[in-house]
Amino acid sequence: MSSEEVIFVIIYFLFVFCLVAPTTEIISAGLTIQNMFAECLGSEQMDFIGYHMRRTTLTLIIHSFLPLGYFVFCIQMNYVPPLLYLFILDSFGKIWCLFSILCCLFSFICVLFALYWFNSNWNTHPISRRLGNLTVEGEGWRSVASSVNIEFRRFDKFTTGTHSRRLIVTDTWLIMTSTYTIQIARQADTHLAIVGSENHDMHYERSTGVQVLNIMVTSADHRVKPFKIRLIATEYNDLKDKLQSPILNLRNIVIQQSLSDQFVEAFKYEVNRNPRYRLPRNMEVENCIGCMQVISNVKLQKCCLDLPQGEEQDGQHGNNFSQQACQSCMCRPMWCLECMGKWFASRQDQNQPETWLSSKSPCPTCRSIFCMLDICLISD
Template identity: 35%
Template sequence: MHPAVLFATGYSLVVGCLVFPPPALVSEQLTLDALLASFGPREDRSYIHHHMHMTTLTLAAHALLLLGFVAGTAGLLHDDPSWNATPELLQYAAMLLAVAAVVLAFTMLAHAFRWSLLDGEYHPSARNLSAYSPTWRHLARQIDMECRRMDCVVVNSHEAQLVITSDWILQRTWYNLHIANHNDVDMSILGSETIPIAARPAAEAMHANPQLAALAYTTGGVASDHTVQMIRIHVTAATPGVQPFDIRLNSTDFSAIQDKLTTIIRNAQSIVIAQTLSDRFVTAFLETVSQNPVYPHPASSSHVATDDMCVGCMAHPPRAKIVQRCQTPTACTPCYCRPMWCLECLGKWFASKQNPAATSNWLNGTAQCPTCRATFCLLDVRRVV
């Protein structure tokens, strides 16, 4: 293989692993972000300034990597006698590409140098903050305090990091830190795409109860379709000078983002947002329990007090009672607890105790009562009426 081709292939592979690191390198902190994070302020102390430094360093690092590729390839071709035998048209095309790459790299370095002047005064994020407050550094310190709170919602991906605080939406991309206020934005879903992922092997073991096996067959189980739905949300601020931006996130993170925001994300195209695996199971759980016999109790019974609330969510009355009903006494055991959980919370508890690699067998599984640890299956769950 030609030395220049070998160098270009190896260099591209190394750079690709740094810029788009696989999970193995991410777990070992062998990424470009991890290498650059040691420079500048720490994220937990000054979120805004940390990511302003990170975007500046990332821009400079990408420019240097591009220059390294051009310099290495050009050096190997210059010392190769066979390069002179290459048709002139190809030589001119390669030279034009090299010149364009060098101009682009030095332009990126010039921007990075300008952003670093006066402690980030010319950084795009500083301009965004200045649109909200003339003293943008004081506003940055206030946002830093919100980012240190435990109730922040953080969504990480290879493309960006999204942080939702009590008042602010922050998204850090390679070369920018987008900032917008909750009460100042209009958010709308632009579209979605479905990405296939590798299927995980299912467990071989099945529940010994033939009733549950038939039940899982008729309901179709809770098998995953092995796809991921990615949603693109457009964010536009009403304040002049704030740059609009797009958020791309997994549909499973959508509910957490929506719950944290004080504004509504418009869905004008009526795009169906895929539920999480746990939410899909709870739906199947409720449908299955609705086919079981009910557990009648008068309102005056001591089993169900009129002012009781579910101990899990404290939002709904406890309407789930575990009564051993299945035909495999070795698997399930009697439960003598009074109703303390709503059906939704009991369904989430049941799902959390199942094997995540065998989703098609969840309806066949068992769990322990969250109060007394008695083993039960779906046939044992009754709705209190």
Template identity: 30%
Template sequence: MGFLNAVGNVGLALSVAQVATASFYIYLEWYAHGKWTGHPGMQEMKKIAENISSSSFSTASTSSDELEFLRSHPSPEGVASSIDKEFRRMEKFVAFAGRGLTSSWSGRRIVVTPSWILFSHRTTFLPICQLLGHLGAVVVGTRCINNQIASLGEDEEQERADPMLGSGVVMATIRIADMDSGACMLSFDLPASELENFRLYLCCPLVYAQGVSLEPSIIQRFLEAFSAVVQENEPIEIPPSMELERCIGCLSNQTSVAIRRSCAGECGSCRCRPMWCEMCVGRWFASRLAQSHVPTSEWVASRVPCPTCRSLFCVRDVISLKRAQY
């Protein structure tokens, strides 16, 4: 009996020693005297900093103040500063367990800002810069959760429907890929109803793989109604020589609308220069109302703040731009 106790004590001591050794190794490799230079997340930011300073990105097609900041601070600290600055802003897409992500995603979080796609889970932190390279977001599949066990595929985990999502929720599997190499950088699931909010903060197109389709969502139907009302509004004539920039929301379409008070309601007086396309203003409009839990039946008659000056506006204040004919 004494021999068995001795063996047990030795085994316990060895286990404690292994844990202590592993903890000490992690401390040395990750913390690096409080600088975290060995942490995998810091290593990812170091790679991004190296890509920023490399010549292959000196002619990046996307130009923005944030990209200029990163080019002038090509270091992990500069990348971290950029991420921290945008993460603190209100304008971002966030999904986590209980809000957009299913229960098996416990502890995981997806955050999309104008310049970054951020994934975190426990000790894992993966930042993807939207301003560098040629990214693509692809919806590769859909599935329905009906309070039954369903497989996550790649993670080989099992999940049950989240009560906050309800039953019969259509989930879309999204992959963020490097379009040059074809490598998948990140894969995750979102409710199909969140796709338009997610798309709003992407710098790259969100496309559907061949054979993948979704029924029109509430937001998509609202965008159709939004566009119909905007087309009824009296357009603003602009000089033929006036150059219109790219929409700051999608960076692909040309600016096509301005926000000017045209209704008889209690809207504000927005004086911002035209910076958005019609669809991005519509998506912004829908995302603000969805976050405020406004009934969908009241969306067309509602008001939301301007994305830049915060003046309230309604659908009647969204005016199309029309070039004057001389």
């Protein structure tokens, strides 16, 4: 092969790679099948199952023409003999003749499958068959699709991953999308177990190293095949909060926490060392307004000592609130300890985590300035 042919092959295979596995930059530029054919595919938000049936079918058709496209471009660039000479059965013509026949046959078969699925009103599509395995007696796959579509439109679902390989967890369903299909299981029937982990020094979604967890999803329903999901360790707690059953860690794999999670653990330890706040008898405590899941259990009251003027936070490189004196907060208990820790971390300089514990924050309700010593747990 000449240098021009080598360059052409490299360019074409880069084009194929970007089309099959687009990078973050290509996705941001909108150069993906989903974006270029958005009008044909419809709305994923309104019709999740129908959207992915159309997406996987269109993706299969486009990808099936990639080998044939390579053959056509080779002819246009005069890297193979003209069409009239391809069928002269010498040693060179046999190879290109066989390649052209296989390319055409592969594309033709994929188009036939797409037409078969479309003409059957999607009843024979692989995704509809997977949904059919999740039906109860007297229901069809469309009832399952309707349930998935409704729950996907809710704002409280858990979603992570790239556009072509996403993990979606709703109240009832656990869904894993891929290039040519989707994996789906009912939450109540599934068992999740961590089977391994990988540490990467670089990751396309993070500027720092990450730990990736391999989690096997197994359903109690024998009709649903097990499948594996890959999850960044920093998103593990968010996934665990959305699941109905715990994730098994039989291999005792150490899961790396995010910087925010590590701070919350240290935050809880420090607050437990502070004085307790005795709740008045006539005061009722409601659920935390941050998570609405647990009872509020912390109260902000000034316990620290004021430093002489001019010495306040001398030499400390904290946030903008560190230069202000702590104030008395008159708010009644409305936050739990974990939500208060997350709020405290969000108000700090993200580039200086070593100063977080010694810094200050405004009250999330009245904006009174407080430090770590002013956070008190409510005594029983």
